[in-house]
Amino acid sequence: MISVIAGIPGAGKTTVINEAMKIKEFKVVNYGDAMFEIATAKNLVKHRDEMRKLPFDVQREIQIEAARKISTMDNVVVDTHATIKTPFGYLPGLPNDILSILKPKRIILVEADPEEILARRKKDAEIRARDAESAEEMEMHQLMNRIAAMSYAVLSGATVKIIKNGQGKLEEAAKELINAIE
Numbered sequence: 001m002i003s004v005i006a007g008i009p010g011a012g013k014t015t016v017i018n019e020a021m022k023i024k025e026f027k028v029v030n031y032g033d034a035m036f037e038i039a040t041a042k043n044l045v046k047h048r049d050e051m052r053k054l055p056f057d058v059q060r061e062i063q064i065e066a067a068r069k070i071s072t073m074d075n076v077v078v079d080t081h082a083t084i085k086t087p088f089g090y091l092p093g094l095p096n097d098i099l100s101i102l103k104p105k106r107i108i109l110v111e112a113d114p115e116e117i118l119a120r121r122k123k124d125a126e127i128r129a130r131d132a133e134s135a136e137e138m139e140m141h142q143l144m145n146r147i148a149a150m151s152y153a154v155l156s157g158a159t160v161k162i163i164k165n166g167q168g169k170l171e172e173a174a175k176e177l178i179n180a181i182e
Helices: 013-023 031-041 048-053 056-071 096-102 114-124 135-156 170-181
Strands: 002-006 027-030 076-079 083-086 089-092 106-111 159-164
Touching: 002 013, 002 135, 002 170, 013 076, 013 170, 027 031, 031 048, 031 056, 048 056, 056 096, 083 135, 089 135, 096 135, 106 135, 106 170, 114 135, 135 159, 159 170
Parallel strands: 002 076, 002 106, 027 076, 106 159
Antiparallel strands: 083 089
16 A cells, blocks of 8 residues: 655654654655656766756656656555645646556645744754745645645545644654554
8 A cells, every 4th residue: 555645844744754663664765765766877867956957858757757666565655745836836746647656545644833834944944955935835835735635535546634743742643644554
């Protein structure tokens, strides 16, 4: 079974995954890492950030190849983005062709209050480069993730679970994730 987990930057998706893995071991594949491995093997890039500069058609080929590779795995959690905020609007993280290859059974969104996300991003500013977003923009991004997740569910038959990763509630969120993927 393939489960997809997504959240906006700073919601704590990776933190929730890591905490859940302390309780129960499961396989996690980062979609961007899978794409980077393919691009590197083809000598197209040396650094992950270079993938964004590849021609769109090449990026799509790599994205499809990564989906095909991931789709052969059993019981895997795919760490990805439901939507990507761009200067031109929100881009779906799982376009229909990718969704039809992956065939996820669970779509899980990790969310947090925008004020908490702002605090987390500020704390991580020295180690992570993230685009600046206001609390209102984060709220809209999380709403767009919800809309995208339900659209993906309609197309794939997956369930949608929203996990609140509130301050001081990490263990609760991790347990919810484990229950959602079982």
